[in-house]
Amino acid sequence: MKIIMLGAPGAGKGTQAKMLAEKYNIPHISTGDIFRANIKNGTELGKKAKTYMDAGQLVPDELVVDLVIDRFAEPDCENGYVLDGFPRTIPQAEALEAALAKIGEKVDYAIDVDVPDENIVNRMGGRRACVGCGATYHVVFNPTKVEGKCDKCGEDLILRDDDKPETVLNRLDVYHKQTQPLIDFYSGKGILKSVDGTKDMKEVFEAIVEILGA
Numbered sequence: 439m440k441i442i443m444l445g446a447p448g449a450g451k452g453t454q455a456k457m458l459a460e461k462y463n464i465p466h467i468s469t470g471d472i473f474r475a476n477i478k479n480g481t482e483l484g485k486k487a488k489t490y491m492d493a494g495q496l497v498p499d500e501l502v503v504d505l506v507i508d509r510f511a512e513p514d515c516e517n518g519y520v521l522d523g524f525p526r527t528i529p530q531a532e533a534l535e536a537a538l539a540k541i542g543e544k545v546d547y548a549i550d551v552d553v554p555d556e557n558i559v560n561r562m563g564g565r566r567a568c569v570g571c572g573a574t575y576h577v578v579f580n581p582t583k584v585e586g587k588c589d590k591c592g593e594d595l596i597l598r599d600d601d602k603p604e605t606v607l608n609r610l611d612v613y614h615k616q617t618q619p620l621i622d623f624y625s626g627k628g629i630l631k632s633v634d635g636t637k638d639m640k641e642v643f644e645a646i647v648e649i650l651g652a
């Protein structure tokens with residue numbers, strides 16, 4: 439099963455993608471996580487990506503596409519994957535389609551996690567990420583047992599630089615201009631499914647599982 443998660447930054451794509459990956463036993467591929475790992479390790483790619491990410495802009499398509507397509511060659515992708523944060527532009531979606539067509543495959547579902555802009559700033563302001571394992575929490579909606587410490591690995595939690603309110607507004611703007619057109623793109627392909635992302639995490643998950651089938 440090949441699934442794409444669509445939605446504004448903070449809509450809950452990552453939260454749902456992690457749960458889906460576990461349920462369907464497929465890898466969760468997050469381009470944001472890949473870039474953050476590269477930044478942490480001080481790679482060339484990380485250095486290039488960081489300037490765009492800090493400004494709330496998208497990393498240029500040419501730095502993203504090959505990275506993802508190459509990832510599909512790993513053995514864990516044999517039964518599919520859940521893509522989180524990719525594609526984010528029409529050219530990325532076209533490149534993905536072309537790469538899959540070459541091997542006679544296609545994406546099964548594009549799931550749009552729909553959350554209005556008004557809710558997004560709260561979501562992002564309260565998001566906390568673990569510096570150790572990358573797990574995500576929310577100070578109100580998904581708190582950790584011990585404040586400021588990851589439930590899974592015990593490391594510290596941080597507010598991502600790009601989750602500060604100034605950058606969030608920029609990212610929302612970028613989302614509407616560059617990523618939202620993908621909703622029409624996948625609707626035109628007949629594989630778009632929308633879920634109400636304002637519901638609680640469990641309900642959103644149930645709605646997605648209903649679409650995908652057990």
Ligand code: ADP
Nearest residue numbers: 447448469470490491495496497502523524526
């Ligand atoms: P969120 O989870 O809030 O949607 P991500 O972790 O997916 O954010 O992405 C963080 C940042 O990484 C984005 O704002 C963007 O700068 C960069 N990025 C991630 N994926 C892509 C992509 N497919 N194309 C371009 N830039 C990307």
Ligand code: ADP
Nearest residue numbers: 447448449450451452453565575576579638639
């Ligand atoms: P995205 O990957 O789309 O940027 P995340 O999955 O990281 O979004 O979620 C953004 C923030 O909102 C996180 O702090 C997460 O814990 C929280 N969150 C995710 N889904 C929900 C939900 N359905 N209701 C309330 N908060 C949520």
Ligand code: ZN
Nearest residue numbers: 568571588591
């Ligand atoms: Zn952790």
